[in-house]
Every structure is written in C-alpha cells, then in structure tokens.
Amino acid sequence: MPKFPFLKNKESENKSKVFIPSRREFLKISTLASGGFLLGVNFQCSGPKGELVTFAPNVYLSIDSDNQVTIIAHRSEMGTGIRTSLPMIVADELGADWSKVKIVQAEGDEEKYGDQNTDGSYSVRMFYEPMRKAGATARHMLIAAAAEKWGINASECATENGQVISTSGKKINFGDLVEGLKDKQIPDATTITLKGFSSYKLIGKDIAIYDNKDIATGKAVFGADVDLPNMQIAVVRRSPVVGAKVISYNDAKAMAVPGVNRVVQIEGAGIPPGLDKPLEGVAVIADNTWAAMKGREALEIEWDLGENQTYSSAKQLDDMLKSTTGNGQVRRERGNFNAARQSAGKVIERTYLAPFYAHATLEPPAAIADFREDGSCEIWAPSQHPQWARQAVADALQMDLDQIKMNVTLLGGGFGRKSKPDFVVEAALLSKSAKSPVRVQWTREDDLHHDFFHAQSAQRIKATLDKNGNFSGWNHHTVFPAIGATASAAELHPSDGELGLGCIDFPFEVPNIRIETHESKAHTRIGWLRSVSNIHHAFAINCMLDEIAETKGMDPVDFILDILPENKDLDFAGEIKGDFSNYGEPLEKFPWNTKRLRGVIEKVVQESDWNKMVSDGKAVGFAVHKSFLTYVACIVEVTNGSNGQIIIPDVHYAVDCGIGVNTDRIRSQFEGGAQFATSLAMSSAITLENGQVQQNNFDGYQIIRMPQSPKKIHVHIIESMEKPTGVGEPPVPPYIPALCNAIYKLTGQRIYQLPIKV
C-alpha cells in the first residue's frame, strides 16, 4: 500500500470508458437485479509515473424492465453524503426519476470497482466526470432506442423522470426500452454529449441523503449491527504500550465468566506496529458482548512492555520544541532568510504546540468475519478502505483475495480512522480460531487507547520585517512524528506528502523563505485525521500572520491581501527540495491559484461582520487556508459567556470548491467541520505517560456538546465552473486559527498551544 493513500495520483477522469459487462461480469454483480440493462464504467488508474496499473470496471448502473434504476455506490459513506452525491450525478445525466433510484453499496473489490479508498476528500473530484459519462451514455442509448421505435431523429428526444420524451409529446418509460438495448453497441465516447450545467436538476442543488429516513428510524445498518447465526462476540485486551508483547496470560477467571467460550492470543507486529496490522493482544470470545467485556476484565496478562514503556508525550513535545531552535533539514528555500534576519528592522519569533488527537468516531471500530470450513471468509465492516482491509486479511490469514468477500456497511464516522484495517484483521483471525462468525467490538476505551493518532507537533516561526517595515522573511520550523514511522522506524522527518499539507505551499509574497523540519520518533501509532497536518500548519501560519499584521499596524485581512499575488498560478519551482504532491494532481490541471484564494477572502469579509470588528464584547478572528485543492476563508465571532467561558455565536465560511455538486452536503460538511475543529481547538487532547494513553473515555477526551458548539455557521459557496474538489476536510484547518485570533481580540491573550486554555 502507498503510505499516504490520500495523496495517490487521482488523474483518472479522462481515461474512463463505459461498457456493457459480459454475462460473467453481470453475474458477479449479484446485488443488482437479475434482468434488465446493465452498464459499467471503467476507470483507468495511473501509477505515480503515469503508467497504467489497472483497468477495472468501477461503477454499475442498471435499468430493469420494471423501470427500476439501480446505481452502485462504490465509495464508503461516513457522513459526507458521498453515497448520495455520486449516484446523483449519474442519475442527473441519465434523466432518471431520482425519487425512485435505488442505491446499492458495492463490496470492496478492486477488480470490480477500482479504487474505493474513501479519504483525501477526492471522491467527487475523481468521479465527477466518469459518473456524468456513465449517465450520459445510458441516456444516449435509451434515446436512440426510442427514436428508432418512433421512427424519428434522436435529436428530437430527451430524457426526463425515467422516460424518453419527444418534442412532439411522445413518452416511453426506460423500462420499456431495456430489452432492445441488450444487443446494442456502446456508442463511441466521442459521440456522447454531456448536459450543460444549467439543465441539471440534481447537480448544484440541495439534495437530501439517501439514508435519511433509515437513520431517523434506527434502520440504518452500521458495522456492529450485522447479525449472523451462531455469531460470537470478541473483546480484546491490547498491548497497553505500542510494541508490548504478551509474556504469559492466565484465562482461568475469564473462562469462568458465564458466556465466555474461548480466549485467544493475537500476535502483534511489535515495533514498528504497522498501519494495517493488529496490535498484540488477548481476545475473549463469548456468547454476547457483556460476557466478553467481563471476561476481558478478568484476564490476567503479564506483559513485556518493551522500549516505549518510558515514553512521555509531554517530554517528547518539550524535546521537539527545543529541537526547533537549531538548524533543521531545509525543505523549501527562497532567497536568503539569514541575510534577511541580519538586516531586519524587527524579528518576531513564536512557537506553536498542538497535541495528539484521537478520531473518536462515535461508532468505535467493530467488524464481523465469518471464516468458513471451505477456507473462504466473508466480512462486514465500516471500512473507508475496503480493498486494503481485504488485502490485509489475505496477508494475515495467508489467503487468496478471491476467497475473501468484503462487505461495506455504513460508517458511524470515519475521519481517517477506519482506513486502517487492523480491527478487520482481528475479526478474521478470531473467526478462524473460533470456527464461527465473530464480531470484534472495540470499546470507547479501546478506541482512545489504541487509535492511529494525529501526531503532536511543535513549530517555530520567525518572521522578519525589514527596516522599512516590509515583510521580508519567513522561517518555519515544523516537527512531528511522521505517519510513515508507524510502518517504518527509519522515518524520522515529516514526509514531502505531509509537508505538502499546508506548510511547504506557503503562498505569500515574501522575498526570503526557509522551511525546515527536525527529527522525531513515533512511540505510538500515528495516522491521518480529517485534514491531517493541515491542522497544525494552518494554526501556526495563520496565528503568526495575524501577529505580523498587528506588528505592522494593519488589519489582518488587508495584510494578507497585500502579500498575496493578484492572480498567479504558484508552482514553487526551484524552491521545494522534495516533491510537491498537490494532493496527487498535476498543477496544470489543478493550479494553485491566488485569485481563487483572494476570492474566498473577499467573500467572507463581505458576508460577515468583519469590518465591524470589536463591539459590545464581541470579537472576530480571521484565517484562510487552501487544502485538498479547495479554497477556504473563515471568520469566527466570539463573546464572553456568563462564567467567562468563550461563546461562539457566529461562524462564516467562504468556500471555493469549484462546481458545487450537492450544495446541502457542502454546507453540512462545513457546519460539521466547524464543530469538529472546535473540539480540536478547545477540548480534545491525547497524552501518553509510561507509553500509555491517559484518557479513557469522553470524560477525559472531550468532544464539544451543544452548549459549547458554534451557534450559527454560515457557509458562502463561491459560484464556480471550475472542476469540483472535495469538502470533507477543508473546513477544519482555517477554523482553529480564526478562533484563536478572535479569542486574542476578545481577551488580549495570544494562543500558542492547543487545546486553548482561557
């Protein structure tokens, strides 16, 4: 697996091809109806060097003779609405009756569906064009069939609400045309015309998610909700310190708990722990969840805690911060920062600290595996990356991929945690051992203790103003344990990929820039969390810019507009020492454009109370940050609550994500992103002492609730015909520094460490 699936090359859209599946392929899609007309879409995926690595059918669209239109959703639904938004694109081009479209979740299978890794905010970006082509191809074929039947020209026909209609008023249901379509050839791709944006009925509109009613009535099926005959439940005591090994265990008391059937040891990878392997542990398998939990309490385990048993995250953070005073590895250089510093009229030097964060998806990890006597295994799991899970199971159990069927349930939150397949592998191992279906149930304590954490970070920024007061130098030191270190202990510096997340692509006009990294080791599992290292980079950069503006006596927005080129496509050429990934996209296709960044800044100022600034105990803070190719500016308003706590009455976002596919889900991602980021800013932190996580549950790792939550979140979407880009992660990074800058204006206290203490 690539270390950073979210940065994988995403250039596939122009290489897609629509096809009619063979009988064999048709039969493989057993979840679709057995008759009717079926279309597939091929996506060619390119490797990092542009070579063709797969050519796989991704998505299926079927139309039955009873007019049922079924569309496969091949991406995982974790709350972004993607299970609705992609099928919606197909349906709109097709001219289907959306209220009657059925959506079927794809199983995890690269051969059938291509890349299903749902993270990196790229599903819409990657699949907007192919989905349109799929729908349009089916529309062309239906129209051709109807025109032939009526003896008229295809140009006299269109589709609408599941029917082909003619200009003279003839109408025929899709279902009445499908029988004749089976023998037809797919029209040449060059003959397929897509609808104009203005004629869409779904794209660009507020569309409710497909699962709304099921969710409100408790019928939606999440990971732990799948029930199988004779299923047993497993709860695992995992190594309290990453790398710890079981010396011995005594299961007598656990086995004495009524309902407990078996105790099984799971071998962990040790150090490094790996991104796709279970931790060392001892599992208690029982008739029900409660017995398994009680059995686990009764386990007696002797651990060799290993090299991480003396690890203190506070001590490491301190050491990381100290390291930033020295010279680091230079990752970007423009001009000569040291010269700028020597001739500076003023040097501002600040440090920024942020903690480890846990994903704390409200649904803790859970997976169900049914390892059968014939050597096959069927899995049900809330997985963001079902193909990786399938591969990890195949590796762990030494099975062939085609012996494993990987079903994807709804995810009760993902945020990057459920990309990692460790919990799925546990279920498969335990089902094989127990010779029955097994559900592995993680408790909240398990989830917080054994997450793949967002890395803690230390940053030091030095900014210089020359003798005339002009912004002349920017020296950004960043240090945090790399995600790659979870798989390879040799990874001591943040990777190019992690620096590409809002640090190395500092877009502002300043003649001297030096960006440096320093070494740090991972002593716990590190992973990616909603917007990844953009979180701490945007925090430090935007808080520092606010302070530079203040030093210059300027309004922060005026200052930023002043140092941001009017309309320039940035390429950072000759300055960045490694690769600049641009989220896996070529810069020619997705330029880093300063005019679009200016656009969101101007929009958010215009729509908010920015120009009213401080009045009546209110204060506003501003930040801007591009991530995942989406441009976002944010203004947060704060007031003092009656007991001195910070109240957040209003948040304004301006977002430029190109074409807005489902505008309601864009707004909901920003609304939720603001709340998610409020937790990161104000209340959440993971700390480790003696190598062990100190927070056990939501009393220790706090998530904001309604009283602390922003009251109103206004999302201003820039109207754009640029290619669509994702919105799952981009709301998070600019929010935190906008809040910090607002708190400073309200209280006079600058924020240099998260979570904020006021």
Added chain:
Amino acid sequence: MAKYTIEVNGKSREVDVAPDTPLLWVLRDELNLVGTKYGCGVAQCGACTIHLDGEAVRSCVLPISSIANKKVITIEGLSENGDHPVQKAWDEVDVAQCGYCQAGQVMAAAALLKKNPNPSDEEIASSMTNICRCGTYVRIRQAVHMAAEKGGTLWKG
C-alpha cells in the same frame, strides 16, 4: 444468568442474561433491536438513549435487573411508521451526517418535547447533551424547533 421479562416497544420479551447486563446489550444482542447504539458505555455520549417510562435514559449503564415493570421504548418503537414529528423533522432538516448518534438524539429530543413542548435554544442545549462527532448540532436544534412547531397536539397529550 437469570430470566427477566421486560416490556419493550409494547411487547413483553423474555431474556436470560446476567443480572448486571446493561439494557443496551440486552436490546442489541438478545432482542436484535440494533437501532440503539453503543458509543461509550459510561453514559457520556447518549448514543444509547431510550425511553424508560417516558424518560430519556442512557441504556448502557442501566442493568437489566433494575428495569422491573418499567416500559422501554427504543427508536424502533418511537412511532409505528417512522413518522413521529421528531423523526419527520430530522428528515426534513437533513440533520444526519454519518447518522450513528441520531437515534439517540431523536429519542432525547422526543423526551424533551414531551416535557417541554416549546423549548428555547438554551433549554435544548442544556437537556440534549448527546455527543455528535460529525457536529450536526445546528441542525439538531433547528429540527427540535420544527418538531415542536409541527408536533401539534402530540406534546399536549
């Protein structure tokens, strides 16, 4: 293990479980009523909220032995056709993102409105302490107001 007869969603159900088994796991593991979710096990998050004699309670810390003849209503039994005003409002406002906490939120909102048919923003915030990790709080509040408005006579009964 011990046998208990409890009334769930208007039906009498018999289960044979350890006396300290939380109601949550009885519902999920024994009765296959999986709309009620596990989120924390310590009454912090509210994903497991059900109604016990009309009160919103957190079923993850409620031992089966303490239920006796109290009436249990879960999300599956809140309304016959999924058309409780709170459920309708949740649908209309498009509250949900991942949806995992929402059954608990709906149950908390329904119990709140029964007691307080027209709650203020502050009253909603102080009584609905359920965690939504996706952060749907703004729409939850909006949907509670909508349900309050459209619930009509339901809240007076």
